[in-house]
Amino acid sequence: MDYEKRKTKLLYAFLVLVSICTLKGGIAEVIRCKETERQALLKFKKGLVDEYDVLSSWGRSECCKWRGVGCSNKTGHVISLHLNEETLDQWHALRGNLSKNLVDLRHLISLDLSSSDFSGNKIPEFVGFLDKLRYLNLSSCSLAGKVPNQLGNLTSLRTLDLGRNNGLEFPDLDWLSNLSSLSLVDFSSSSFAASLKTILFQKILIITSLKNLYLGGCEFSNDKSLEDAYVNSTFASLSVLDLSSSSLASSNFHWLFNVTTSDLVSMDLSLNALDGPIPDEFGQKLVSLEDLDLSNNRFEGPIPKSLWNLKGLKRLDLAWNNLTGSLPDFEGTMVSLEVLDLSYNRITGSVPESFWGASRLEILMASFNSLQGVISESHLSKVLNLKRLELDYNSLAFNLSPDWVPSFELEFLKLSNCMIGPHFPAWVRTQSEISQLDLSSTNISDELPEWFWDSLPKLEFLNLSHNHISGRLPDLSSKLYGHPYIDLSFNEFSGFLPSFHPNTTALYLSNNRFFGTISFMCESNFGDLSLLDLSNNQLSGNLHGCWENNLLDVLDLSNNKFSGEIPNFSGNVFGILHLGNNNLSGILPYSLSTCQSLSVLDVGGNRLTGTIPPWIGTNLASLVILSIRGNKFFGNIPTEICYLTQIQIIDLSRNNLSGKIPLHCFKNFTNFVKKDSTIPYPLAGTSYSYPLVYITVDKIVVQWKGQEFEYSRTLYLLTLIDLSGNRIDGNIPAEIFEMEGLVSLNLSENHLRGNIDQAVRRMASLECLDVSKNQLSGEIPAGLGTLPRLAFLDLSNNNFSGKIPSGTQLQSFNESRYDGNIGLCGPPLPRCNVPDMSSSGDHGKHSKDVENDYSPSMNLKEFYITIVFGFIVGFWVIIGTLILKKSWRYAYFNFFDRNIESLCLKAAVYMTKLRQTKFE
Ligand SMILES: *[C@@H]1O[C@H](CO)[C@@H](O)[C@H](O)[C@H]1NC(C)=O
Ligand SMILES: *[C@@H]1O[C@H](CO)[C@@H](O)[C@H](O)[C@H]1NC(C)=O
Ligand SMILES: *[C@@H]1O[C@H](CO)[C@@H](O)[C@H](O)[C@H]1NC(C)=O
Ligand SMILES: *[C@@H]1O[C@H](CO)[C@@H](O)[C@H](O)[C@H]1NC(C)=O
Ligand SMILES: *[C@@H]1O[C@H](CO)[C@@H](O)[C@H](O)[C@H]1NC(C)=O
Ligand SMILES: *[C@@H]1O[C@H](CO)[C@@H](O)[C@H](O)[C@H]1NC(C)=O
Ligand SMILES: *[C@@H]1O[C@H](CO)[C@@H](O)[C@H](O)[C@H]1NC(C)=O
Numbered sequence: 001m002d003y004e005k006r007k008t009k010l011l012y013a014f015l016v017l018v019s020i021c022t023l024k025g026g027i028a029e030v031i032r033c034k035e036t037e038r039q040a041l042l043k044f045k046k047g048l049v050d051e052y053d054v055l056s057s058w059g060r061s062e063c064c065k066w067r068g069v070g071c072s073n074k075t076g077h078v079i080s081l082h083l084n085e086e087t088l089d090q091w092h093a094l095r096g097n098l099s100k101n102l103v104d105l106r107h108l109i110s111l112d113l114s115s116s117d118f119s120g121n122k123i124p125e126f127v128g129f130l131d132k133l134r135y136l137n138l139s140s141c142s143l144a145g146k147v148p149n150q151l152g153n154l155t156s157l158r159t160l161d162l163g164r165n166n167g168l169e170f171p172d173l174d175w176l177s178n179l180s181s182l183s184l185v186d187f188s189s190s191s192f193a194a195s196l197k198t199i200l201f202q203k204i205l206i207i208t209s210l211k212n213l214y215l216g217g218c219e220f221s222n223d224k225s226l227e228d229a230y231v232n233s234t235f236a237s238l239s240v241l242d243l244s245s246s247s248l249a250s251s252n253f254h255w256l257f258n259v260t261t262s263d264l265v266s267m268d269l270s271l272n273a274l275d276g277p278i279p280d281e282f283g284q285k286l287v288s289l290e291d292l293d294l295s296n297n298r299f300e301g302p303i304p305k306s307l308w309n310l311k312g313l314k315r316l317d318l319a320w321n322n323l324t325g326s327l328p329d330f331e332g333t334m335v336s337l338e339v340l341d342l343s344y345n346r347i348t349g350s351v352p353e354s355f356w357g358a359s360r361l362e363i364l365m366a367s368f369n370s371l372q373g374v375i376s377e378s379h380l381s382k383v384l385n386l387k388r389l390e391l392d393y394n395s396l397a398f399n400l401s402p403d404w405v406p407s408f409e410l411e412f413l414k415l416s417n418c419m420i421g422p423h424f425p426a427w428v429r430t431q432s433e434i435s436q437l438d439l440s441s442t443n444i445s446d447e448l449p450e451w452f453w454d455s456l457p458k459l460e461f462l463n464l465s466h467n468h469i470s471g472r473l474p475d476l477s478s479k480l481y482g483h484p485y486i487d488l489s490f491n492e493f494s495g496f497l498p499s500f501h502p503n504t505t506a507l508y509l510s511n512n513r514f515f516g517t518i519s520f521m522c523e524s525n526f527g528d529l530s531l532l533d534l535s536n537n538q539l540s541g542n543l544h545g546c547w548e549n550n551l552l553d554v555l556d557l558s559n560n561k562f563s564g565e566i567p568n569f570s571g572n573v574f575g576i577l578h579l580g581n582n583n584l585s586g587i588l589p590y591s592l593s594t595c596q597s598l599s600v601l602d603v604g605g606n607r608l609t610g611t612i613p614p615w616i617g618t619n620l621a622s623l624v625i626l627s628i629r630g631n632k633f634f635g636n637i638p639t640e641i642c643y644l645t646q647i648q649i650i651d652l653s654r655n656n657l658s659g660k661i662p663l664h665c666f667k668n669f670t671n672f673v674k675k676d677s678t679i680p681y682p683l684a685g686t687s688y689s690y691p692l693v694y695i696t697v698d699k700i701v702v703q704w705k706g707q708e709f710e711y712s713r714t715l716y717l718l719t720l721i722d723l724s725g726n727r728i729d730g731n732i733p734a735e736i737f738e739m740e741g742l743v744s745l746n747l748s749e750n751h752l753r754g755n756i757d758q759a760v761r762r763m764a765s766l767e768c769l770d771v772s773k774n775q776l777s778g779e780i781p782a783g784l785g786t787l788p789r790l791a792f793l794d795l796s797n798n799n800f801s802g803k804i805p806s807g808t809q810l811q812s813f814n815e816s817r818y819d820g821n822i823g824l825c826g827p828p829l830p831r832c833n834v835p836d837m838s839s840s841g842d843h844g845k846h847s848k849d850v851e852n853d854y855s856p857s858m859n860l861k862e863f864y865i866t867i868v869f870g871f872i873v874g875f876w877v878i879i880g881t882l883i884l885k886k887s888w889r890y891a892y893f894n895f896f897d898r899n900i901e902s903l904c905l906k907a908a909v910y911m912t913k914l915r916q917t918k919f920e
Helices: 002-030 035-046 100-104 125-129 149-153 174-178 200-205 224-231 255-259 281-285 305-309 353-357 426-430 590-594 615-619 639-643 734-738 758-762 782-786 860-884 886-893 898-919
Strands: 048-050 069-071 078-082 094-096 110-112 135-137 159-161 184-186 212-214 240-242 266-268 275-277 291-293 298-301 315-317 339-341 363-365 372-376 388-390 395-399 412-414 436-438 461-463 470-472 485-487 492-496 506-508 513-516 531-533 538-541 552-556 561-565 573-578 583-586 600-602 607-611 625-627 632-635 649-651 656-660 700-704 707-711 720-722 727-731 744-746 751-753 768-770 792-794 799-803 823-825
Touching: 035 048, 035 078, 035 100, 100 125, 125 149, 149 174, 174 200, 281 305, 590 615, 615 639, 625 700, 649 700, 700 720, 700 744, 734 758, 758 782
Parallel strands: 078 110, 110 135, 135 159, 159 184, 184 212, 212 240, 240 266, 266 291, 275 298, 291 315, 315 339, 339 363, 363 388, 372 395, 388 412, 412 436, 436 461, 461 485, 470 492, 485 506, 492 513, 506 531, 513 538, 531 552, 538 561, 552 573, 561 583, 573 600, 583 607, 600 625, 607 632, 625 649, 632 656, 649 720, 656 727, 720 744, 727 751, 744 768, 768 792, 799 823
Antiparallel strands: 048 094, 069 078, 700 707
8 A cells, every 4th residue: 555655656756857958958949049149150160261161060050059158957948068179179279259149149158268369469448248257268369459458348257268378468456356256367488567476465365265376477576675665465265376487586576475375275486586495384384285486496305304294295306407416305294195206306316215105196207316225125115106206317226126016007117227137127017007218328238028018908108229139029009009209219129120000200210220122111101200319320211102101390301221213202301301321323313302390311322313403402402411422413413402591400421412512502501690599498418208298319421620520419519611632623612721619620522713702710619621632722821720719620731832831730730731732831741942031940759649639529518509409390390299299288288287287388489489480
């Protein structure tokens, strides 16, 4: 009975439910989007350029179902419009203008147009009519100009994100006081009127509900007198404060401790100019901190022990400072710590035993320090949750038994330059989650274990370079994961090249013992491959057929045994092409002229022939390095060569070229004309390694001080003209001797006549001058003796005459450098018949022959700059790739700290500028 009753009741309830549901469904179907709003959306779309066709659904009848549009189920009004990177699955998917028709969407509660490209637009005043908005996100939209006061109408706003635009300006902030419900404000990368600077925080913090405040990249003034202005504010209820990248200096940042309260949970001061010791106040006052980012400052001294008081701290980032001293004893306090980044400091000593008590650690990064000592199983077994371990570039040794099974599952392992060998670490086999593995330069002398390629199914980045790892590579076409990036260079791998994963993005296999052909290139599209370095192996066969599908930034096939003709690169090599020192024959094919952005073309040391094609000058205008040395080219040097305004190294030596050196030509080579025209770059050499930056230190073999020399590290500073070993005749154009930026000039072994122009005294950068074995005549100009950097000189076997200018460095060169000039006399050669008053009479034998002084006279600055060269190409390559490949950006940028990301983006911007000025 009771049971029956309940059953009926249940049935009844069920029926009610069903009818409610159908009714509801019915209503939902009846509600259609309002025609006015539909029209407004369509007009809004009209103002946009939809390159990727992300709004293809817009236009069908039911606008509530359009991509990015959300309607109220009750009223049918459009209440949300989210056209951001996540919903559209594309960065900068939409370009164009913000149409005024947006105001017809009066019921909008949430508007998110972030990461669209509205460059040239201001934030429109009409936004003020959308007064129901609670969420407004116009970040990363390339908006510029003044922020309108009309935003003050949006009194319901909870979130106002205008960050990371194109330098929005705030003339005024009074309107903010109307927005009394705001909880998040992001004005990062904006600028504020001077009148606001001193009262900025008062104006913002008038909103007592504010919890999250992002003002990164806002460039606060460094004026110390502003200090008490800040003091008048208190960040009473703030829990998140971002003042990164704001030019804060230690002299004006101490006020922070007087205004922040112990409620602060997250504080980002990265990318400022804070120096001195890290203040104890962080540990003493901001006791609730869970996330503290002090990276990319100039903090010095040891890590203060007071930081260890922050018991709730989960993330501590101290990377890229000048911290020294050893790690303080943890004493079991950092129990909550999950992320610790100490990379790029100068921390010394061994890792204290207590350190491993931070048992919740998931990310431990201490790369590029001077840590010492041995890390053993007993240490690593304590950090059970470790996912990322980066201790590369320290002096650490690992003592782990071959059968050790760690309790963690790493995703990132970077131990480059740690002491791990001689055996390949067997425990790596257990780390099946690993996606990035760097064991380069770790003294491993072992065969790569057979399990390797099968045990790490998620491996995407692999660097095993600079070891003595041997073995053959199995078929890798279905091994590795995602977009594999592989560096096995400088090892002892041998055998044929296998098949590789079709999505491979970079393959560094240089300096091994691979042989056979490169047929693997034909087996797959390799549409993502941007770098292929197979140099210094024993590969052979011809190069035909398989390059059509890839767009390579760097292709290095030099120092192998490839033969046949240069294949058809139809516009698909962008940056660097090395084919040097092979056995290639035929001519330079016209198809090369389509690789218009090439900066390096190196075909030296082959058996190529024909004339130098004019299109090298007309089509390859970005060339920085051109080497065709050691081939069989003949004919004149085409005047089109003179169009190569970016050129820095032009090496046409050891061919059969004839005719004259083109006139009025070298003036066009701006790098030769200006002294020290090279660009110093602050980030040089500071690679954060894959995936953000990789360094391709480019290289080229040139004749340097009379010998062949592979230039790489100091490449960027080198400016060189080498026309030696040809049959060039005529005079040396005087303008060559006016090139203040030229470092090496080699015209030897030709049929040149005439004399060395007096202008030679202007060659302030000249280090090497070789004009030997010509028919040059006349006296040696005195100016040659005054060149400040000249370290190698060869004038032998010409017809020079007269007295060698005395009392100059010319006396310091070995007399053989003047041999074979019948009319030449004076020190270091025997005396002239005419008495020489200034000569002291000590002759050549005592003189120092500078030419053997190989330790390059290039100085530290030059070292810097060379890395830069690699940097420019390499950096651009990877940043370029990341900009293009969104999946990459997601996958990797996520792992990187905000600050590194912005650092790199800054750098990317810088590089883009650099390229514009330098390479375009
Ligand atoms: C509107 O519908 C969606 C799903 O259709 C639901 O998640 C949401 O709660 C509904 N909102 C209201 C106010 O009914
Ligand atoms: C702002 O709000 C006021 C009053 O609600 C209204 O009169 C005015 O038109 C609005 N202005 C803008 C630009 O939204
Ligand atoms: C700070 O407050 C003090 C007293 O409240 C006042 O005298 C001073 O002018 C204020 N300074 C600024 C810059 O607002
Ligand atoms: C911060 O407060 C301390 C006292 O708590 C005071 O000595 C110091 O001068 C204040 N600093 C600033 C910059 O106001
Ligand atoms: C691999 O490691 C070596 C040595 O540590 C380094 O020089 C090289 O740049 C790394 N390769 C890549 C692709 O990052
Ligand atoms: C170079 O290639 C030619 C054929 O084109 C061949 O006869 C010769 O043996 C090769 N030389 C070397 C050193 O491999
Ligand atoms: C120098 O370069 C310009 C183009 O940049 C070209 O028009 C001119 O002809 C070049 N000079 C010579 C001598 O080729």
